[in-house]
Amino acid sequence: MISEPFAVGDSLLHRTDPAVKIISAMALALSIATSSSFQVAGAGLLVAACCCYAAELPLGPLARRLATVNIFILLLWITLPLTGGGGHMVRLGSLELSGKGIALAGLISLKANAVYLLLTALLSTSTIAAIGHGLERLHLPNKLTILLLTTYRYLGRIELEYKRLRRSATLRCFHGSTNLHTYRTYGYLIGMTLIRSYERSRRIHQAMIMRGFTGTFPVLIQQRTGTMDLLFLALCVCISLLFSFLTIR
Amino acid sequence: MHISEGILSLPILAGGGAFAIIGTAIGLKHIDTDHIIETSLLSSAFFVASLVHIPLGPGSVHLVLNGLVGILLGWASVPAIATALFLQALLFGFGGLTVLGVNTVVMAGPAVAVYYLFGPMIRKEGRTRMIGAFCAGMVAILLSTCLLALALVGTDRSFLDTARLLLAAQIPLMLLEGVITMFVVSFLARVQPELLNFSSRVHP
Known part of the structure; x- marks a missing residue:
């Protein structure tokens, strides 16, 4: 029931410093999740897909996870088009669907999947133990x-x-x-x-x-932040700043 | 009861994050180094219990148990729930990172509330304890659902009907959580009563 199928591997993202990945994931996720533009959500999904490709994630488990993510989204697709209100109505047989509701549901589906793929590619490629120590290094x-x-x-x-x-x-x-x-x-x-x-x-x-526990866990593998890690961080922060700029504009 | 990524607006996310950080800080103050391992293991037990599917009518539901967490851990339930939500986001993809703050407030806020509301009743004997435990389990889910609905409606008015639907759909779960919490508390009271006073021992 509890396993980490994505944490094993030797791709570029598996080798990146967990602390760097946590900051990058947070920046990108925030900029995509708070956006109200379809362009940003679409571009976010593209970036997320690229990350998944770079992380060489196994497709089977990934598809199963995406299915759980989309269950709540399905509830929104059932309710929002019927109750979204707004002037522009779409006729489907005898049903009158709200254009605004459909747009909102579509935007949320894009954003939720983009952010989820991103988090999987960036965070699930480290073991929880590595993430924990990464968080410790982030104070x-x-x-x-x-x-x-x-x-x-x-x-x-x-x-x-x-x-x-x-x-x-x-x-x-x-x-x-x-x-x-x-x-x-x-x-x-x-x-x-x-x-x-x-x-x-x-x-x-x-x-x-x-065994002498004093309230801290000693770390056996000291992770260092290398030049590649910093480049990756800079790239992710630039992309998220671009997304935020596009949203505000 | 998680909200997914990409639904809530920035002010709601930021507000939830701020409250979650304050709550977690208070909660961590209430855990000293001598009790951190006990708190951690109780928190993993709650994580496992929340994956249990309980038969209900034709289907089954999974428990939340934030009322029980609140009764046992008090303020420490905020960091415990935040940790569990972070792990759920990483391991199963429930919830997420940007909504971690909001989800923590939605689940842990009611946990702390029922600790103060029904904690004194649970430390009494007999029928009062049972009623307190039932109410703690039920009210925690009720408050959580209300907070969740508030977060949705605060983001966009079009979520009003989704929120109403959510509230109605949670009524069976509220009753079930009440009943299960009542049985867990009655069991603990007979087998290991010191667990019911866990939070008051950690921070007297």
């Missing part, structure tokens, strides 16, 4: 990076813990449906998962204290 509070790295580290463990509880419930003929018994069982399963994680966290904390 995020130390506690926040510890929270991020530890939460991520134990996701898989706790998922296994939950699955084991769920399996033992199945072995005892538990079958979920819409009734109070099902909800009580799920409530207890979740409660037990919380207790197990709490117990585990105390053991981990003791083990960490014993």
Whole structure:
């Protein structure tokens, strides 16, 4: 359930410094997401597609992720054309659709997909651990990076813990449906998962204290920001400034 | 309950970001180094629990559990939820980076609210605790949906009907969250009551 299919690889984007990628992704995403122009949204999608190509992302997992992103967008396509209002109406059989609503839904679809592809190409090409250390180098509070790295580290463990509880419930003929018994069982399963994680966290904390934990994680691989990284950063910032300029104009 | 990228306007995104940063800063102040690992693991447990699909009528829904997070973690739920949302954006593509602030406010704001509203009830015994837990689970989702609707309508008036639809669609989830939160709290109260006082022990 929890995996990082895009983090393995040796493309240009995989080798770029995570800290640089975080800033670039933030700048580009903000400039595209806040734009109200179709040109910028389209150009953003193009830039995002180029990044995905450069990152040599596997197409299967990427398509599946895009499908989840577009579920909420689908809701907008259902409601906005019917309720968007505005003067210009489009006739479709007996339905009167709002031109403004259709335009808004179209713009949002372009922007959402562009930003999502961009984030995948830039951020998912690093492991979460690398992103965490990148954030630390960008001077995020130390506690926040510890929270991020530890939460991520134990996701898989706790998922296994939950699955084991769920399996033992199945072995005892538990079958979920819409009734109070099902909800009580799920409530207890979740409660037990919380207790197990709490117990585990105390053991981990003791083990960490014993090994001299003082509130920081030492970093084994020191990432350096090279000339290529800075060039990449400059390029991304220029593109996002251009997008912002085009939006304001 | 996430909002995707590219929908909200700049003022809403900036406002959400600012509130999220303030909340996260307050939350981090409430976590000391001795409890950061406990907070992290509870936060991964909530992440896993939010992926669980619960049968409801003909289909199934997945839980949010921000009410439960709020009851257990108090102010620490803001950085915990922000972290979980960041991970969800990177791992599954739910939500996103520019909307991280807004999503954090939408989910963590109600968590802190129910901590103050129903926390005292949950530390009592018997029926009061059960009612408090049910209300915490239900009200957290209600407030989250209202905040989400507000963010949508604040961006563009054409979202008014989408927001109404969203609010109506969340009513079954509100009841379900209330019931599940109630059972989780009753279980914790019997098996490990110290967890219910976790936040007051971390920052007395």
